Amino acid sequence: MASLDPESSEQTHLSEEELVWLYYEEAENIGDLSSHLSVCGQCRTKYEELKADLLSIEGWQIPERSPEYAGNVWKVLIQREPALARKRKAWRHRLSFSRMAVAMSVMAMVCVAFFIGRYTKDETESAQQNDVRQQLLAADLSDHLEQSERVLLELANSEQDQQGVRIDRQRVENLLRTNRLYRLAAGTEGHASLAVVLEDLERILLDVANGPEQLSTEQLDALKIRMDDQELLFKVRVLELRLRKFNPASEESLGEREWKG
Amino acid sequence: MEMSDATAVALVKAGDGDAFRVLVERHSHKIFRLAFRLAGNEEDAEDIVQETFLRAFRNINQFDERAVFTSWLYRIATNYSLDLLRIRKIRMTQSLSASLEEGQSMEDRLATELPTPERLMFSSQLQDRITNAMEQLTTQERSAFMLRHFEGQSIEEISSVLKVGGNATKHAIFRAVQKMRQVLQPLEGESAWRR
Numbered sequence: 502m503a504s505l506d507p508e509s510s511e512q513t514h515l516s517e518e519e520l521v522w523l524y525y526e527e528a529e530n531i532g533d534l535s536s537h538l539s540v541c542g543q544c545r546t547k548y549e550e551l552k553a554d555l556l557s558i559e560g561w562q563i564p565e566r567s568p569e570y571a572g573n574v575w576k577v578l579i580q581r582e583p584a585l586a587r588k589r590k591a592w593r594h595r596l597s598f599s600r601m602a603v604a605m606s607v608m609a610m611v612c613v614a615f616f617i618g619r620y621t622k623d624e625t626e627s628a629q630q631n632d633v634r635q636q637l638l639a640a641d642l643s644d645h646l647e648q649s650e651r652v653l654l655e656l657a658n659s660e661q662d663q664q665g666v667r668i669d670r671q672r673v674e675n676l677l678r679t680n681r682l683y684r685l686a687a688g689t690e691g692h693a694s695l696a697v698v699l700e701d702l703e704r705i706l707l708d709v710a711n712g713p714e715q716l717s718t719e720q721l722d723a724l725k726i727r728m729d730d731q732e733l734l735f736k737v738r739v740l741e742l743r744l745r746k747f748n749p750a751s752e753e754s755l756g757e758r759e760w761k762g
Numbered sequence: 763m764e765m766s767d768a769t770a771v772a773l774v775k776a777g778d779g780d781a782f783r784v785l786v787e788r789h790s791h792k793i794f795r796l797a798f799r800l801a802g803n804e805e806d807a808e809d810i811v812q813e814t815f816l817r818a819f820r821n822i823n824q825f826d827e828r829a830v831f832t833s834w835l836y837r838i839a840t841n842y843s844l845d846l847l848r849i850r851k852i853r854m855t856q857s858l859s860a861s862l863e864e865g866q867s868m869e870d871r872l873a874t875e876l877p878t879p880e881r882l883m884f885s886s887q888l889q890d891r892i893t894n895a896m897e898q899l900t901t902q903e904r905s906a907f908m909l910r911h912f913e914g915q916s917i918e919e920i921s922s923v924l925k926v927g928g929n930a931t932k933h934a935i936f937r938a939v940q941k942m943r944q945v946l947q948p949l950e951g952e953s954a955w956r957r
Binding site: 517522 | 765772773776779783790794799812893895910911935946
């Protein structure tokens, strides 16, 4: 490492390596090196020479490809990989009864586990206070899920041939904030499965909230596919219905009924 | 509005192979430029472009959607280029050995295949000069230098692609700069003399 003090009686200069890392802004002590350059003419000259050499490399020309190049690459790729030409089936036709049944049973288990967990955890408090708290929580969360479900339904039912779908972003942003709180609470309470569903919901809400007010057909398709793959609409719907029926006093019977399917 | 990379990737992951076309149309020119710089010739660059997109499509489920698609694509292209360059090097060595066995001297062979200061001195094309300078670099030096100089990747990113440590990456870049300057400097002297 060079002595960076130009006034030093034993002044040395910056090495070629230091100059290179200064040029690429990878030096650990850029400030010191720059200061030295500003007062040392010899190093400044060397640095200018290095810059000139490296800039001359910019003149290396790459053979131009025609505007049709990408299309030609695509044609070759299709020949080599036929799966590339495959189109996806319409979103709505992919929902099968078996998948719905799986989604519903999973959500029923998640819902019951969450509320049984909450209930037993607070058993030291008075039963009455706890009942009220649980019912309020269930009502709040089910309201939130119902509103979220409406947004998901609007997205899911919008027609593919429309020019786009207008979204009330303010409403989605509000849902997003609320959802985040519920998701954090579920995670803190150790209800990982519920937190996962809320996280899936949050990602969709986040994309919609951060997206344009008018979603294009392509953006809409991508959202539908994600919702579809995650069974999100059904999970949210089932969770909401279970919460509406939730009654702390009959918590045990609810659990029995759900577990028996 | 144009479909984003993330949307296209989500569609491809969901089984819509046709959505991959958006990614090919958007990135094939960039990948070609990277490939040409790494491989040094159009034929190999074309091969790298095709192979990069095929590998990306076949491994699309391994792509983490939180990452940047172009970075992932660049990584695939660079890795494939490295493999290709290594194979080329092995073949070149084998070819050289064969020539020696046939009686051609090492000096004769090198004189026809490697750039000499004289050849460089009289070259009127900057393109040729730089191409010759590039040929002085090892595969690792060339890749590291290209990714830093032309693609602006960080030392960390390049280390990850080349699967070497940060110091080794920095050393490779520095050696590349040194070698290129050595080749280019006589030309600068010549151009100054001509002025």
